[in-house]
Amino acid sequence: MKIPPVKGTRDFYPQEMAVRNWIIDGWKKVSLRNGFEEYDGPIFEYLKMFQLKSGDEIVEQLFSLTDRGGRDLALRPEMTPTLARMVNQRINSLPRPVKWFSVPRLFRAERPQKGRLREFFQWNIDIIGEDSVLADAEVIFTTVDYLRQVGLTDRDIKVKISSRKFLAGFLKGLGIPEQKLGALYVLLDKSSKLPADAFEELLIEQIPEKSISDKILKFMTEQSSEQMIDLIGPNECARTALDEINQVFEYLKNMGVSDYCIFDPGIVRGLAYYTGIVFEVHDVVGELRAICGGGRYDNLLKDFGGPAIPATGMGMGDCVLEILLREKWLLEKQLPEARLEYFVACVDESFKDATVGITMALRSRGFAANFSYKSGKLSKQLKQASDSNAKKCIIIGEEFKDKKLVIKDMVTGRQEEVEEDKFFAGLEKS
């Protein structure tokens, strides 16, 4: 009976595994150099933990199970609740701010499509316990630091930045009641995906008063903060939030990544838990879904039963990123080749023991070395050496009776006889 892979999952053959490792290694490296420490949690949690924040709709997109003790559990669909739980547990002993990152494997029972699978990896960085927008700027910088590192330029991607606080302030200032905000957020979030006239139509459905809907339209397309000020008028809330946004852009300029960043009032970010600066990174062409997103969530720790502590963070999935990197030919340019330092071959069966012995001697000195199980033709073994991308091949033949090895450089094709002792003595030095 043939069993197929589960819907929405991927098999990582060595070739794909190399890609995955390269992406994740990059995430880790950049996190560490930006001062983040790595953490991880269990891959499943109480189902309740994920219901708590987001309600029943989310539960349908969870892989859940009941253990033998009757506990309702779920495979984690995101990392933030686990982070909140872990930080809350030790909140009094952790030095603040907490700057942590993680690369969890996550699960969502959605219908798979381009850039979205049921099992994936996500880079998370979070700063907890700091309410300055400098922390928001640092999260954005770290994100760009990675994307820039892998070769994406400001012509490939843009960080679109806005503020929940700003948007809420503006809308309330127009006299829009609190209970309408949720539905409006959802619509505004889509403004970039919809054709302009369709968006306008939907907006008028929600906001029939033309004077107000016009202002919202203008707001969504406005880019310069000077004209924003005219638009929001003497609205205290919105002004404070706009100052914050400007402050973030100043920090980002100072950090040297302002070419990547633009203000975009259309960035709203799906659900309710964001409270301040929000951002998404998109490909400039706009063909793919968001590469990553993040923002400030000052109420979350409190929602999870802890003290009111501010937090800001970012999550980046591996699927969309990989698609973009492939499109830009950045993967094949940068992926390190799997390399063997030495391949040890013998000319016939009588030298097999010596071949194994030399290989092990190399391995015990820390070199990646391999040999062939078959002692057939030398040409076969050399082909295997070549296929496994070995830098050098050691040939064991008649010379070995005089304690000599033949060292063949697989790139140049040149080879030389070296005494075994001298060969290993040379290795120790280097």
Place this chain on the structure above:
RNA sequence: GUGAAAGUAGCUCAGAUGGUUAGAGCACCAGAUUGUGGUUCUGGGGGUCGGGGGUUCGAGUCCCCUCUUUCACCCCA
């Protein structure tokens, strides 16, 4: 969860209107080459044509169901 398209070897794909034993390239294995790889040539293995049912003398081909993939919705924590 809704809608659309597709599924033939490990991969990319041929296979007019239904008709003998389903093909090619790449990949894999072996030989040409008894101490020298990446090139070349020759040969070989590998398919319940996604699965099940139906129509027919006969189905890879037509019909129905199902699974999977892709795309668009929903959603995006």
